[in-house]
Amino acid sequence: MFGGWAVKPLPCLCILALLILSLFLTTLDLKGYFSTESTSFSYTSLIEQHSRPNYRGSHTAQCESPLKVYMYDLPRRFNLGMLKKNSSDMDLPWTSSKIPPWPQRSGLKKQHSIEYWMMVYLLGPQIGEEGERAAVRVADPDQADVFYVPFFASLSFNTHGQTMRDPETEIDKKLQAKQGMRSSRFCLHPAGDTPSSCRLFDAIVSHCVPVIVSDRIELPFEDEIDYQEFSLFFSVNEAVWPGYLMQKLETFPKERWLKMWNKLKQVAHHFEYQYPAKKDDAVNMLWRQIHRKIPAVNLAIHRTKRLKIPDWWERR
Numbered sequence: 001m002f003g004g005w006a007v008k009p010l011p012c013l014c015i016l017a018l019l020i021l022s023l024f025l026t027t028l029d030l031k032g033y034f035s036t037e038s039t040s041f042s043y044t045s046l047i048e049q050h051s052r053p054n055y056r057g058s059h060t061a062q063c064e065s066p067l068k069v070y071m072y073d074l075p076r077r078f079n080l081g082m083l084k085k086n087s088s089d090m091d092l093p094w095t096s097s098k099i100p101p102w103p104q105r106s107g108l109k110k111q112h113s114i115e116y117w118m119m120v121y122l123l124g125p126q127i128g129e130e131g132e133r134a135a136v137r138v139a140d141p142d143q144a145d146v147f148y149v150p151f152f153a154s155l156s157f158n159t160h161g162q163t164m165r166d167p168e169t170e171i172d173k174k175l176q177a178k179q180g181m182r183s184s185r186f187c188l189h190p191a192g193d194t195p196s197s198c199r200l201f202d203a204i205v206s207h208c209v210p211v212i213v214s215d216r217i218e219l220p221f222e223d224e225i226d227y228q229e230f231s232l233f234f235s236v237n238e239a240v241w242p243g244y245l246m247q248k249l250e251t252f253p254k255e256r257w258l259k260m261w262n263k264l265k266q267v268a269h270h271f272e273y274q275y276p277a278k279k280d281d282a283v284n285m286l287w288r289q290i291h292r293k294i295p296a297v298n299l300a301i302h303r304t305k306r307l308k309i310p311d312w313w314e315r316r
Helices: 010-027 030-034 043-050 114-123 153-160 167-176 178-182 196-204 235-241 244-250 254-271 282-306
Strands: 069-070 135-137 146-148 186-190 209-213 230-233
Touching: 043 135, 069 282, 114 135, 114 153, 114 244, 114 282, 178 235, 186 196, 196 209, 196 235, 196 254, 209 235, 209 244, 209 254, 230 235, 230 244, 254 282
Parallel strands: 069 135, 069 146, 186 209, 209 230
Antiparallel strands: none
């Protein structure tokens, strides 16, 4: 003892010093401040680093409160007016409570008409059971978390440009008919030129186990849904190996397939679009995904406002 204080053994003092130093270095990245390397800063890369998947115990995890959305009042000729061409006052925003249904012969599937479903969701009743609505419309932009511009880009291209119904699309439509999917055990989903395609969603709602062939693919709602519970994944090299894919599917255990099939029936409603929207359907899932990205976006914006060396965080 010395003056009422216990003299700490040297090893303990060393460990304590190392802990303090590690905390200091974690808070203050010296490399970022003193490095002379010149690198470009990207909001996107910073946001991606902090957009970690929010894994929850439930597949339908709820946000604490609905997302507040301010929707601009665009002239109806940019949105619902394209579905009701005989509508008068095409330069005025849509104010009627009567929503024109999505045309079944538009040349576009529901998955390619996201703008429509998001708009009618905000135009519909803003009340519901607790946790049922992922987003609500607000009249005051100062209260909004996000802003939505209701412009039907895909439908506009079909209406004023070249239709998206070409011969190859028609052949694919016949091959991927829902009736055929419902009678199949497996539905092939090869990688295309977009992150995802209608084939995957049609397979899920048809309760056909998707066989996804891709080395890198983005899947919707993956922070809430585990696709391995109802899908099979193969690399491109595995798929082109003669006989490999067919051998795996032909010998796939029936008990495991039945388990996947039952799981498909449980998750199918997450990929269905409808009006009025239902709890945890596709459009509610979309708004919830947007809600979860806001903290990462705000973090990136606030951090870049105060940093003198904007790229230090990327080089940790």
